[in-house]
Amino acid sequence: MRLSRFYINKPLAVGQEIILPKELSHYLVTVLRLRLGITVTLFNGQGGEYQARLVAVTKKIAQLQIEEYHAIERESSLSLTLVQAISRPEHMDYTIQKAVELGVHQIVPVITERTPPLNPEMLNKRQAHWHQIMLSAGEQCGRNRLVQFTAVMPLTTWLTQTQPGSCLVLSPQAHNTLFEVIQSVNAITVLVGAEGGLSEMEIQQAIQAGYQAIQLGPRILRTETAATAILALCQAWQGDLR
Structure with a gap:
């Protein structure tokens, strides 16, 4: 399965649990039909990306726990x-x-x-x-x-x-x-x-x-x-x- 990536406009840190915004929660749960335990990638535009696991889900809310940080940069030198x-x-x-x-x-x-x-x-x-x-x-x-x-x-x-x-x-x-x-x-x-x-x-x-x-x-x-x-x-x- 292709690893999903999502932009989150807030500070992120390993160990943090976050409840996704309503529209993004709907997209993960209803459109992508992601299930508990699935891993996604988050980034906040400040560099690097975070691996997070879906730990709680309802019809309207998705909650993630951030497990790892990867200092990956894909910006051009130009x-x-x-x-x-x-x-x-x-x-x-x-x-x-x-x-x-x-x-x-x-x-x-x-x-x-x-x-x-x-x-x-x-x-x-x-x-x-x-x-x-x-x-x-x-x-x-x-x-x-x-x-x-x-x-x-x-x-x-x-x-x-x-x-x-x-x-x-x-x-x-x-x-x-x-x-x-x-x-x-x-x-x-x-x-x-x-x-x-x-x-x-x-x-x-x-x-x-x-x-x-x-x-x-x-x-x-x-x-x-x-x-x-x-x-x-x-x-x-x-x-x-x-």
């Missing part, structure tokens, strides 16, 4: 920041999920000229939804530390801040590739547009802020494909996919 223009909901969800799986350190959702119209009243719900996708992806892929998720801001606001590491902006009109502009580094920031890409003005603003424009080959990639591709290339070039 600090990757994805600055992603907010795209359509299904594309944004996919991008966030794959970015977490590919070891990104920070995700910065930004509003650009071609970002689909945003309902301000729904923005908090969307950000909470993205946070849950991030947590679920971390559970699935084995990460024990949480990705930093920055609050939504306009691209122009982000570009006024100090930019982390070597900075790249994707542009189909660029002449250089990743391998021509990046040498040995330990931090990379990539800026990816929404559907339709970034405007020429936004690309120039990014360049003025210290970004280098690169392209990903002769074909035009969808926003979610472009983000996944550049992150995988960065990890293969300087990170833990080498």
Whole structure:
């Protein structure tokens, strides 16, 4: 049986007994149908993971006892920041999920000229939804530390801040590739547009802020494909996919 992993937003310690939140208890007992004595893995985003055993269960409550701690780290040595223009909901969800799986350190959702119209009243719900996708992806892929998720801001606001590491902006009109502009580094920031890409003005603003424009080959990639591709290339070039 596949070992189940769950994020718990609280301090954890060997010997501790914890009652899981209502929704997670329901998931373990009703959906996964776990039984007494089964072992699961817990992490709280602070590094390492804990082996816990299911010691009590009712229709609504699951209680675990933590038995072991393992100082396992699965973070990349390359600090990757994805600055992603907010795209359509299904594309944004996919991008966030794959970015977490590919070891990104920070995700910065930004509003650009071609970002689909945003309902301000729904923005908090969307950000909470993205946070849950991030947590679920971390559970699935084995990460024990949480990705930093920055609050939504306009691209122009982000570009006024100090930019982390070597900075790249994707542009189909660029002449250089990743391998021509990046040498040995330990931090990379990539800026990816929404559907339709970034405007020429936004690309120039990014360049003025210290970004280098690169392209990903002769074909035009969808926003979610472009983000996944550049992150995988960065990890293969300087990170833990080498």
